[in-house]
Amino acid sequence: MSTYRTKAIEDVMGRAPKFPTTPSNKISDYFAENAFTLESMREHLTEEAFYNVMDAIEKGDRIDRKVADQIASSLKEWAMARDVTHYTHWFQPLTGSTAEKHDSFITPDGRGGAIERFDGSLLVQQEPDASSFPNGGIRTTFEARGYTLWDPSSPPFIMGKTLCIPTIFIAYTGQSLDNKAPLLKALHVVDEAATAVCQYFDKNVTKVVATLGWEQEYFLVDKSLYYARPDLSQTGRVLVGAPPPKGQQLDDNYFGSIPQRAMAFMQDFECESHLIGIPVTTRHNEVAPNQFEVAPMFEEANLANDHNLILMDLLERVAHRHNFHVLLHEKPFAGLNGSGKHNNWSLGTNTGINLLKPGTNPKTNLRFLTFFVNTLAAINTHADLLRACISGAGNDHRLGANEAPPAIISAFIGTQLNDLLDALEENISAGKMSPDEKTALKLEIGRIPEVLLDNTDRNRTSPFAFTGNKFEFRAVGSTANCAVPMMVLNTIMADQLKVFKVAVDARIDSGEGKDEAILKELQILIKGSKRIRFEGNGYGEAWVKEAAERGLSNLMDTPAALAVWGRKEVVDLFESMNVLTAEEIAARTEVDFETYIMHLQIEARVLINMVNTQIIPAVVDCQSDLLANIEGFLSVFGDSEGEKMAFPQHEVVQDLSEALNSIHQDVKALQAAKEEANSAPNSVAQAQLYASKVRPIMDVIRVSADRLEGLCEDGRWPFPKLREILFTR
Ligand code: ADP
Numbered sequence: 001m002s003t004y005r006t007k008a009i010e011d012v013m014g015r016a017p018k019f020p021t022t023p024s025n026k027i028s029d030y031f032a033e034n035a036f037t038l039e040s041m042r043e044h045l046t047e048e049a050f051y052n053v054m055d056a057i058e059k060g061d062r063i064d065r066k067v068a069d070q071i072a073s074s075l076k077e078w079a080m081a082r083d084v085t086h087y088t089h090w091f092q093p094l095t096g097s098t099a100e101k102h103d104s105f106i107t108p109d110g111r112g113g114a115i116e117r118f119d120g121s122l123l124v125q126q127e128p129d130a131s132s133f134p135n136g137g138i139r140t141t142f143e144a145r146g147y148t149l150w151d152p153s154s155p156p157f158i159m160g161k162t163l164c165i166p167t168i169f170i171a172y173t174g175q176s177l178d179n180k181a182p183l184l185k186a187l188h189v190v191d192e193a194a195t196a197v198c199q200y201f202d203k204n205v206t207k208v209v210a211t212l213g214w215e216q217e218y219f220l221v222d223k224s225l226y227y228a229r230p231d232l233s234q235t236g237r238v239l240v241g242a243p244p245p246k247g248q249q250l251d252d253n254y255f256g257s258i259p260q261r262a263m264a265f266m267q268d269f270e271c272e273s274h275l276i277g278i279p280v281t282t283r284h285n286e287v288a289p290n291q292f293e294v295a296p297m298f299e300e301a302n303l304a305n306d307h308n309l310i311l312m313d314l315l316e317r318v319a320h321r322h323n324f325h326v327l328l329h330e331k332p333f334a335g336l337n338g339s340g341k342h343n344n345w346s347l348g349t350n351t352g353i354n355l356l357k358p359g360t361n362p363k364t365n366l367r368f369l370t371f372f373v374n375t376l377a378a379i380n381t382h383a384d385l386l387r388a389c390i391s392g393a394g395n396d397h398r399l400g401a402n403e404a405p406p407a408i409i410s411a412f413i414g415t416q417l418n419d420l421l422d423a424l425e426e427n428i429s430a431g432k433m434s435p436d437e438k439t440a441l442k443l444e445i446g447r448i449p450e451v452l453l454d455n456t457d458r459n460r461t462s463p464f465a466f467t468g469n470k471f472e473f474r475a476v477g478s479t480a481n482c483a484v485p486m487m488v489l490n491t492i493m494a495d496q497l498k499v500f501k502v503a504v505d506a507r508i509d510s511g512e513g514k515d516e517a518i519l520k521e522l523q524i525l526i527k528g529s530k531r532i533r534f535e536g537n538g539y540g541e542a543w544v545k546e547a548a549e550r551g552l553s554n555l556m557d558t559p560a561a562l563a564v565w566g567r568k569e570v571v572d573l574f575e576s577m578n579v580l581t582a583e584e585i586a587a588r589t590e591v592d593f594e595t596y597i598m599h600l601q602i603e604a605r606v607l608i609n610m611v612n613t614q615i616i617p618a619v620v621d622c623q624s625d626l627l628a629n630i631e632g633f634l635s636v637f638g639d640s641e642g643e644k645m646a647f648p649q650h651e652v653v654q655d656l657s658e659a660l661n662s663i664h665q666d667v668k669a670l671q672a673a674k675e676e677a678n679s680a681p682n683s684v685a686q687a688q689l690y691a692s693k694v695r696p697i698m699d700v701i702r703v704s705a706d707r708l709e710g711l712c713e714d715g716r717w718p719f720p721k722l723r724e725i726l727f728t729r
């Protein structure tokens with residue numbers, strides 16, 4: 001068995017390795033050994049119980065109480081064989097991360113001893129005291145009850161000695177208090193809507209699942225350096241720090257050879273991921289120094305998202321064993337590449353078809369075009385909503401800077417597909433199609449696979465790009481819970497497909513042929529969504545201007561983006577799709593505003609503290625040394641000669657004083673701006689003031705601080721510098 005594996009199991013589980021049972025280095029031998037997968041269920045459950053669970057997963061059927069008892073009992077047995085002592089309902093509150101409260105299996109046996117107990121009721125539902133989770137005002141404190149309910153579509157898994165059961169989290173009134181419940185609802189509506197459209201092409205399609213393949217970027221920093229910086233340890237990013245002379249300008253990092261220590265860390269967390277059944281496959285160096293990426297094989301979106309959340313947790317846990325700290329923040333270091341989490345997304349059928357993969361003949365290509373064009377139409381109609389769903393204090397720093405997509409939402413599809421859409425837009429006549437026209441169109445559509453084969457152009461500047469058989473939503477930030485963008489993307493797609501189906505059906509009812517009806521509707525969508533297609537450079541200033549002319553929004557910060565959730569059409573959309581109610585949206589938006597304010601408030605406090613208690617004292621010490629030195633020159637060499645000789649010291653102390661004066665004034669201004677923002681009447685006004693007044697002063701302070709860093713004696717500078725943090729390997 002590999003040392004990584006043995007070590008991972010020993011360290012995390014605190015015991016000698018018992019599982020994996022096979023002493024093998026082959027990943028497939030131990031993959032998902034610590035997840036209660038469908039395969040484990042089939043092994044442990046009676047046939048009847050197994051099919052009940054399958055129906056619950058596929059059709060949303062209720063799980064019978066007796067069956068739940070049976071599952072609970074086999075789950076307990078399975079887990080205890082793996083030395084598990086506790087279980088937890090694992091859920092995704094609106095904090096953005098995950099929550100767990102561990103309970104032991106044991107219960108007193110009434111004779112002074114204890115027995116292990118775990119029945120269906122404990123598996124299916126729990127009532128955590130959840131009053132401390134953000135709820136945006138949905139639950140008043142006296143009605144603080146919340147329930148976690150088992151999600152049978154995501155396998156229970158073992159973390160350490162705890163069995164984690166994925167659950168949704170709802171208020172006793174039924175409102176969602178988490179990110180998973182609305183995602184599941186969105187996945188359900190997109191299944192319904194896409195299956196109905198698939199019926200035009202293939203009657204065997206009875207289910208469509210959304211697929212997600214995320215790519216997680218992160219930085220690794222040495223643990224001791226991390227703790228020596230209050231900004232990193234308190235806010236996840238550096239608030240001051242001069243850029244290192246060598247950053248990423250040599251382009252020598254991307255796909256470079258992975259440093260040994262980072263590699264040891266990767267092998268370790270990959271092994272842990274594999275044991276839990278997370279199919280991570282890809283690892284590489286990213287653009288910035290000490291920045292890396294991990295990506296799995298794509299999975300059904302809900303499972304993929306659970307896996308991403310588990311992985312983020314694993315990254316942090318495993319990093320500690322390697323004396324690293326992992327930074328998941330979107331922009332830990334200004335001026336360097338930020339961290340994103342590209343969401344690769346597609347739709348797949350129960351018949352094994354990827355609906356965004358071009359087919360091999362005109363018929364299958366018409367299906368491809370249908371889903372492809374409907375996606376573009378959905379993105380066009382709901383561009384602002386897409387921007388809103390990826391907003392946050394961290395991503396504000398990333399979007400539009402250093403190789404990250406801009407805050408303007410657009411879609412890149414490649415020149416050749418672009419040309420094809422242009423051709424289709426022109427060639428479909430308004431009246432009834434002649435047989436010749438139909439043949440010409442079929443030929444046109446039949447050429448798609450050829451087109452894609454030579455279509456090698458990739459555009460890394462686009463927030464939403466078609467990459468051959470899927471769309472890649474690149475604007476998502478590295479800390480994001482993908483459930484939010486996935487919930488939005490699948491809801492808008494469902495809405496668009498429903499509208500499309502109604503329109504096509506109306507044409508068919510009025511006597512048009514099916515293919516012709518579909519093509520004509522596609523043509524309308526191609527025309528209507530043209531403005532969202534952009535093949536040029538998304539980083540350029542010219543695009544900002546052009547986008548404005550096209551009527552595309554450029555929502556520059558989180559408060560502006562969050563306001564979109566309040567629009568009537570957005571609320572109507574989610575209500576009509578049964579994904580979120582108006583009240584749930586209002587509550588979530590309130591939580592998002594508060595989270596944004598909290599992040600900026602913490603950053604401002606940390607910065608004020610660092611300047612007042614670390615930077616200013618260090619600079620004053622430097623000044624004292626220099627002044628004593630100057631005085632020494634004067635007393636030894638006399639005023640006139642001494643002053644000449646101490647001229648450099650004189651200048652340095654003057655420069656220090658100048659920068660010190662600015663930073664001192666600016667910190668006072670920051671304090672005042674923060675107080676003004678805090679006393680604004682509501683969270684929207686507070687957030688706006690934090691964005692418009694507080695943040696700019698923080699940037700100004702950084703300039704003075706970085707100037708001081710360049711003047712102050714290296715040994716006196718109170719925290720590790722970026723060249724140390726980024727190049728310690
Ligand atoms: P890149 O060049 O952007 O790194 P890759 O080909 O490595 O692209 O794929 C990135 C991600 O896309 C992987 O996680 C992969 O599993 C995922 N992916 C591939 N096909 C699909 C699909 N049909 N649906 C969702 N994700 C997919």
Ligand code: MG
Pocket residue numbers: 215342472
């Ligand atoms: Mg990618």
